[in-house]
Amino acid sequence: MPRIEVTLHGSLRRYAPGGSALTEVRVDEGMTLGGILELLGIARHSVSFGAVNGRKAAFDRVPCDGDKVAFFSPFSGG
Amino acid sequence: MTSYAGKILRVDLGSKTYRLEPLNLEWARDYYGGKGLGYRYLASLIDGDTDPLSPQCPLVLMTGVSAGTVVPCSGKLAVITKSPATGTVLDCSIGGSFGSILKYAGYDGVIFTGRAQKPVYVYINDGKVEFRDAEGLWGKGASDTEMAIREELGARPPVLAIGPAGENLVPMACITSEFYRQAGRGGVGAVMGSKNLKAVAVNGTGKVNVPGISAFMADLKRLVKEDVLTDSNLWAQTDGTPALVEATNSAGILPTRNFQEGTFEAFENLTSSTLKGHRVGKKACHSCPLACGNYVEVNQARVEGPEYETLALVGSNCGISDLEAVVAFNAACDDLGLDTISAGGAMAFAMELAERGVHDLGFRFGDTTKYLEAPGLIARGEGIGAELGKGVKHLAEKYGGAEYAMHVKGLEFPAYEPRGSWGMGLAYATSDRGACHMRAWPVGDEALGNVNPFTIEGKAQLVIDGQHKNSIKFSLVLCDFWGSSNFETMAAVASGCLGRAITAQEMEKAGERIWNLGRLLNVKAGFRREHDVLPARVHDDPMPSGSAQGQVIPRDEFERMLSEYYSLRGWDHQGVPTASKLEGLGIDKDVAK
Numbered sequence: 001m002p003r004i005e006v007t008l009h010g011s012l013r014r015y016a017p018g019g020s021a022l023t024e025v026r027v028d029e030g031m032t033l034g035g036i037l038e039l040l041g042i043a044r045h046s047v048s049f050g051a052v053n054g055r056k057a058a059f060d061r062v063p064c065d066g067d068k069v070a071f072f073s074p075f076s077g078g
Numbered sequence: 079m080t081s082y083a084g085k086i087l088r089v090d091l092g093s094k095t096y097r098l099e100p101l102n103l104e105w106a107r108d109y110y111g112g113k114g115l116g117y118r119y120l121a122s123l124i125d126g127d128t129d130p131l132s133p134q135c136p137l138v139l140m141t142g143v144s145a146g147t148v149v150p151c152s153g154k155l156a157v158i159t160k161s162p163a164t165g166t167v168l169d170c171s172i173g174g175s176f177g178s179i180l181k182y183a184g185y186d187g188v189i190f191t192g193r194a195q196k197p198v199y200v201y202i203n204d205g206k207v208e209f210r211d212a213e214g215l216w217g218k219g220a221s222d223t224e225m226a227i228r229e230e231l232g233a234r235p236p237v238l239a240i241g242p243a244g245e246n247l248v249p250m251a252c253i254t255s256e257f258y259r260q261a262g263r264g265g266v267g268a269v270m271g272s273k274n275l276k277a278v279a280v281n282g283t284g285k286v287n288v289p290g291i292s293a294f295m296a297d298l299k300r301l302v303k304e305d306v307l308t309d310s311n312l313w314a315q316t317d318g319t320p321a322l323v324e325a326t327n328s329a330g331i332l333p334t335r336n337f338q339e340g341t342f343e344a345f346e347n348l349t350s351s352t353l354k355g356h357r358v359g360k361k362a363c364h365s366c367p368l369a370c371g372n373y374v375e376v377n378q379a380r381v382e383g384p385e386y387e388t389l390a391l392v393g394s395n396c397g398i399s400d401l402e403a404v405v406a407f408n409a410a411c412d413d414l415g416l417d418t419i420s421a422g423g424a425m426a427f428a429m430e431l432a433e434r435g436v437h438d439l440g441f442r443f444g445d446t447t448k449y450l451e452a453p454g455l456i457a458r459g460e461g462i463g464a465e466l467g468k469g470v471k472h473l474a475e476k477y478g479g480a481e482y483a484m485h486v487k488g489l490e491f492p493a494y495e496p497r498g499s500w501g502m503g504l505a506y507a508t509s510d511r512g513a514c515h516m517r518a519w520p521v522g523d524e525a526l527g528n529v530n531p532f533t534i535e536g537k538a539q540l541v542i543d544g545q546h547k548n549s550i551k552f553s554l555v556l557c558d559f560w561g562s563s564n565f566e567t568m569a570a571v572a573s574g575c576l577g578r579a580i581t582a583q584e585m586e587k588a589g590e591r592i593w594n595l596g597r598l599l600n601v602k603a604g605f606r607r608e609h610d611v612l613p614a615r616v617h618d619d620p621m622p623s624g625s626a627q628g629q630v631i632p633r634d635e636f637e638r639m640l641s642e643y644y645s646l647r648g649w650d651h652q653g654v655p656t657a658s659k660l661e662g663l664g665i666d667k668d669v670a671k
Contacts, residue, residue, distance in 0.1 A: 009313070009317070009321060009324065009325065009350075010312070010313030010316055010317055010321050011309045011311075011312035011313050011315075011316055012309070013316065021351065046309045048325075048522070048526050048527050048528075049325075049328075049329070049526060049527060049528065051328035051329075051625075054327065054328055054341075055328060055330070055624065055625045056328055056329050056330070056525070056625040070324070070328060072321075072324075072325045072328075072526070073309055073310070073312075073313045074309070074310045074313075074522070074526075074527075074561065075313065075321070075322060075325065075522055075526055075561065076310075076311070076314075076519065076522060076558055076559055076560075076561020076562075
C-alpha cells in the first residue's frame with residue numbers, strides 16, 4: 001500500500017486530520033490525486049490544483065510510494 | 079437616497095484654495111466610483127500631452143459606493159492620475175480606512191491640482207480644509223510623517239503620506255497609509271511629490287446613508303456567509319498572499335533571478351509556513367472580515383507583510399533567500415515610499431547585467447550587502463540609486479539588456495512568469511498601466527488552475543472578462559481578495575447602496591465602458607499596438623526547469639492572441655477603439671473625439 005505525504009495549503013487545512021497542514025495517507029495501488037481528495041473528504045471545486053514532488057500534476061496522476069503531494073485552495077490576485 | 083455623499087472636493091495647491099462641487103451624477107451613473115469615476119474626471123482634466131509631474135496633472139482620490147458601510151472588503155480607496163513611469167493612465171487601490179473616513183467627512187472624492195510653493199499637508203476635517211506647513215516633515219519617512227501628523231492633530235486620522243522617494247519624484251514612488259498600506263504602482267507618490275503635497279489627513283464624523291437598511295443588511299449577511307467566508311477566499315485570512323509562493327513555485331512561475339527561472343531552490347525560506355513562525359499580529363482594513371495583513375518580525379526587521387509580490391520580486395527574483403533581508407528591504411521601501419515590485423525588478427535587472435558582464439552596477443544575485451543599501455539610494459536619488467529609480471526600461475536604454483528588461487510600457491513585471499501562463503502575457507501587454515497583475519489575472523485559471531496554460535486558445539476572452547470584472551470591482555472599490563466576487567455579487571452590492579435595481583449585465587457593461595475609456599486616454603497619449611508587447615525573453619528563452627520547462631510564448635502565437643483580443647473588443651488593428659464601440663458603450667462624445 002503506497003504511503004503518500006500530503007500537504008494541504010490555505011483553507012484546505014481544515015480538512016486535514018488533526019488540522020495539521022501535513023498528513024500521511026496510505027492509498028490503494030493506482031489511486032489518483034482525485035482519489036486522494038475523495039479520501040480526505042475534499043470537494044474537487046475547493047482545490048485549484050495539485051502537485052507531486054513540487055511540480056504541478058493533473059488530478060488523474062497516480063503518485064508513487066513516498067511521493068509528496070500538495071493541494072492548493074483557489075487564489076485571487078496577489 | 080443613495081450612498082453617495084454627493085460632493086467632490088477640489089483643491090488647488092498653488093493658491094491654497096478649495097471649493098466644493100456637486101458630484102456629477104451622470105458620470106456617477108455610468109462609472110459608479112473609484113477607478114471608473116476617477117478616469118472620467120481625469121478625462122475632463124488632461125489631454126494626451128499632459129506631463130504627469132506638472133501642476134496641471136490632477137491627483138484624484140475616489141471612494142467606492144460602499145465606502146464607510148459594512149459591505150465586506152469595501153475599505154479601500156482609489157487613487158487616479160497619469161503615470162510618470164509609463165505615461166499611461168494610472169489607478170491604484172490603497173487599503174486601510176482613509177476611503178471610509180473620507181466618506182464620513184462628506185466627500186465622494188478629492189481632486190488635487192496645482193503645486194504648492196512650499197511643502198504642505200492638507201487636513202480635511204469634515205467640512206473644513208486646512209493647508210498646513212510640511213517643511214518640517216520634508217525628508218521624513220512615511221511612518222514618521224504619519225506619526226508626526228497624528229501628534230500635531232492630537233488625533234489618529236488616517237493619513238496618506240509620501241516618503242523621500244515621492245519628494246524626489248522617483249517614478250517608482252508610492253503613497254503609504256497607516257504605515258504599511260500602499261498605493262504602490264506607477265509613481266503615484268511622485269505625482270504627489272510634484273505638488274509639494276507631503277500628506278493628506280482626514281477626519282470624518284458624519285455618516286453614510288443606504289436606502290432600505292433592513293434588506294441591505296439581510297443581503298450582506300447572506301453574501302458574507304455564502305460568498306466571502308468560503309474556501310475560495312479564506313486563504314487570505316489563514317495565510318495571506320505569501321500562500322502563493324509555494325503555489326507559483328510548484329506551477330513553475332515564481333520569478334527567479336530576473337525571470338531567468340520559474341522555480342527557486344530556497345523557496346521554502348519565503349513561504350507562508352515559514353512566515354507564520356515569525357508572525358506577531360494580524361491587521362484588517364476597514365470593514366473587512368478577511369484580515370489578510372500579517373505583522374512579521376525577523377530579528378530586528380519588522381513589517382506588515384511581506385506580501386507575495388515582495389517575497390517574489392525582492393526575494394527569489396533577486397536570488398535572495400534570507401527572509402530577514404527581504405523583510406528589512408520591504409520595511410525600508412515602505413518607509414521611504416518605494417514600490418517593492420518595481421524596486422525588486424530594477425535590482426534583479428541590475429544583477430543580471432552584472433552576471434552577464436554587460437555592466438556592473440555593484441549588485442549580485444543572492445548578495446544582501448549592497449542590496450540593503452539600495453532602497454535608500456533609490457529614494458534619495460543618490461549615486462546608482464538615481465539610475466535604478468528610473469526603472470528597468472531606463473536601465474536597459476542606458477546600459478543594454480533590453481531583451482531581458484522585464485517591463486511593459488516602463489512598468490516592471492509583477493510576480494507571475496508569463497511563459498508558464500500565456501494568458502498572463504496578454505494581460506501584461508494590454509494592461510492600462512503597464513505590466514500589472516491586477517487588471518486581469520488569468521494565471522488563477524491557467525498555471526494555478528485547470529485551464530491549459532500553454533495555449534492561446536480562449537485566452538483573449540479570458541483576459542477581457544477579467545479586465546471587465548476588475549474594472550468594475552475597482553470602481554466599486556472592493557478588495558481583490560473577495561476573489562469569488564462576480565458581476566452578480568457586485569450588482570447586489572451596487573443595488574443595495576444606490577437603491578435601484580442594477581443587473582449583472584449592467585455591471586459587466588460598465589466594466590467594459592471603464593476599460594475602453596482607459597484605453598481611449600492611452601490612445602490619446604500615443605499608445606498603440608507597438609506598445610502592447612512583451613520583452614524578448616518571454617518569446618525566445620525557454621524556461622529551464624519546473625512545471626513550465628521548455629516553454630516560451632512564440633511571437634506569432636502572441637500576435638494572433640493580441641489580434642483576437644482587439645477584434646473581440648471591437649478595436650481596430652492598432653488597438654484603437656472604434657467610434658461605433660465607444661458610441662455603443664455610451665462614452666461621451668466630447669471624450670471620444
